[in-house]
Amino acid sequence: MTSSVTEPRPSGSSPAAGAAAGPGETTPPGKRRKGLSEKNRPLWLLIPGGLLMTIVILVPLAMGIWMSLIDLDQYTLRQWVSAEFIGIQNYIEAAVSSDLLRSIWLSVSFAVISTVVTIPLGVAAAVVTQNAYRGRAVVRSIFLIPYVLPSFVVASVWRTMLQPDGIVNVTLTNMGMDGGLWLNGPNAYWTLVWVEIWAAWPFIYLLALSGLQAVDHEVHEASALDGALWWNKLRYVIFPYLKGPVSLAFLLATLNHINNFTLPYVLFGAPAPSDVNVLPILVYVTSFQSFRFGLSAAMAVVSLILIAIPLFIYLRAVRLDVHEGGKK
Numbered sequence: 001m002t003s004s005v006t007e008p009r010p011s012g013s014s015p016a017a018g019a020a021a022g023p024g025e026t027t028p029p030g031k032r033r034k035g036l037s038e039k040n041r042p043l044w045l046l047i048p049g050g051l052l053m054t055i056v057i058l059v060p061l062a063m064g065i066w067m068s069l070i071d072l073d074q075y076t077l078r079q080w081v082s083a084e085f086i087g088i089q090n091y092i093e094a095a096v097s098s099d100l101l102r103s104i105w106l107s108v109s110f111a112v113i114s115t116v117v118t119i120p121l122g123v124a125a126a127v128v129t130q131n132a133y134r135g136r137a138v139v140r141s142i143f144l145i146p147y148v149l150p151s152f153v154v155a156s157v158w159r160t161m162l163q164p165d166g167i168v169n170v171t172l173t174n175m176g177m178d179g180g181l182w183l184n185g186p187n188a189y190w191t192l193v194w195v196e197i198w199a200a201w202p203f204i205y206l207l208a209l210s211g212l213q214a215v216d217h218e219v220h221e222a223s224a225l226d227g228a229l230w231w232n233k234l235r236y237v238i239f240p241y242l243k244g245p246v247s248l249a250f251l252l253a254t255l256n257h258i259n260n261f262t263l264p265y266v267l268f269g270a271p272a273p274s275d276v277n278v279l280p281i282l283v284y285v286t287s288f289q290s291f292r293f294g295l296s297a298a299m300a301v302v303s304l305i306l307i308a309i310p311l312f313i314y315l316r317a318v319r320l321d322v323h324e325g326g327k328k
Contacts, residue, residue: 067297074291083294090298099282100299104306106189107279111257114196115250121197122204122249123242127234130212147202154199155266159183162191183268189275192264196257203256204249211245212238251314255307279303 067080068090076083094100129140146154161167162182169179182191215238261280264272271289272281283303287296 064297064300067294068301070294072294072297077291077293080293086294090294091302093295094298094302099277100279100302102274103277103279103282104302106275106277107258107303108306110189110193110196110278111254113193114200114257115253117193117197118201118204118253119246119250121201122206123208123246125201125205126208126212127238129209143205144202146199147206149199151199151260151262152266154195155263158191158195158198159267184273186275188268188273192267192276192278195267196260196263199263200253200256204246204253207245207249208242211242215241247314247317251310254310258303258307279306 069085069087070076070080070083071086071089072080072083125143129136129143163169164179164181168182172179181187259280260278261284264276264278264281265284268276268281270281271277271285279299280303283296283299286292286299290296
């Protein structure tokens with residue numbers, strides 16, 4: 001007859017501690033095997049990405065700020081390291097310049113108008129193509145045509161169409177209306193806005209469509225069983241799901257419109273007419289046509305600060321939403 005003998009377990013040990021040890025190993029009493037915590041994470045894995053960000057972003061940014069503080073032009077460019085340090089004189093000259101203030105106003109107004117118009121268009125297109133129906137794939141493909149075309153191609157095509165003898169003026173003349181000049185004069189600003197809206201609204205459409213895909217099908221069925229009208233369904237079911245994607249789309253679209261250089265450059269050339277002399281064109285002309293590299297760097301830093309304002313507002317709003325969700 002065999003008898004089972006239970007050996008006494010050392011004080012402070014537990015079955016979990018013994019299970020944590022591998023075969024043939026024992027965990028010393030009072031010690032636990034360390035896991036991945038906040039203190040011992042392998043932060044060295046961030047070194048490649050940190051080096052890439054430093055080379056691509058931080059170094060050019062530091063060079064741009066330094067260039068804005070020195071008297072750098074075509075005469076001191078070859079020995080720009082030894083150029084005279086003038087402090088904030090470039091910023092003062094840029095601040096009192098009427099061209100900079102007008103360009104900032106044109107860029108901001110152009111970005112706001114374009115974003116305000118493209119967001120409803122993109123959301124409406126996403127709602128139209130959300131549900132399955134015959135020919136939906138064709139409609140989606142047509143909607144994406146302006147988005148897949150490069151900005152250079154879009155600007156070149158519209159520049160050809162908006163010439164005095166282009167297809168737009170010919171069509172308007174056949175309809176009994178005067179065409180006029182679209183690439184110069186007071187119509188140039190609204191031409192820029194129109195072409196930007198035509199090219200940018202599919203981006204909003206894609207983000208809104210991705211947000212609609214997150215709506216649970218059961219929510220649609222429940223609202224249909226409750227007899228909700230289409231407006232109430234949009235207001236209480238669909239729009240809440242689009243809050244995050246539309247907010248992100250508003251930020252990205254605004255920043256893209258402010259930074260858009262290719263479209264006005266190809267559409268109007270450089271220097272551009274005064275009505276469409278937006279901030280990227282002004283910086284380009286000041287740098288590569290007037291050869292005032294220090295002044296253009298100061299303008300670029302001002303534009304960077306201008307861009308950082310809506311970005312800070314968005315990040316602040318997202319942070320508040322996360323904190324409120326954690327409290328709930």
